[in-house]
Amino acid sequence: MTKLLMVPAVLMALTGCAAAAFAPLGPAQAILYADSGSGRIVTENAIGKKKGEACASSILGLVTTGDASIRAAADAGGITRVASVDNNYTNILGIYAKYCTIVSGDKGDTAPEPAQE
Numbered sequence: 001m002t003k004l005l006m007v008p009a010v011l012m013a014l015t016g017c018a019a020a021a022f023a024p025l026g027p028a029q030a031i032l033y034a035d036s037g038s039g040r041i042v043t044e045n046a047i048g049k050k051k052g053e054a055c056a057s058s059i060l061g062l063v064t065t066g067d068a069s070i071r072a073a074a075d076a077g078g079i080t081r082v083a084s085v086d087n088n089y090t091n092i093l094g095i096y097a098k099y100c101t102i103v104s105g106d107k108g109d110t111a112p113e114p115a116q117e
Contacts, residue, residue: 031094039086039102047084048106052077055100073103081108 041047054073056066070085086102 033093034089034091037086037088039084041084043081043083045081045083045105047104048079048081050077050079050104050106052079052103053100055098057099058097060095061097068099068101070101070103073101074105077103077105078107079103079105081105 052073052075054066054068054076056064056068058064070082073085074080074082082103083105084103086104088098088100088102090096090098
């Protein structure tokens, strides 16, 4: 009987562990369910028409995979001139968590280097 009671106790103890993987990243968090976001303008560039997203996910805080970097999001959207960076955070019962970085901007004009004579 004691072993049977241990299973719910262990599951309750692990609840919320997935959220710990992304705790220092900023968006509001919750134990039961969270779906929140935050954003910031990081340059003086105008908000562009392109958008790129990169995500990382975590299971029980034990296994975290993915690349939610600004570079990965910019590459996914074909953005070379970043204007703003938004973040979205989802947590379901602390079992599964997902953190996404959303970058907006444009593809900057890059002029070729002048030829050296």
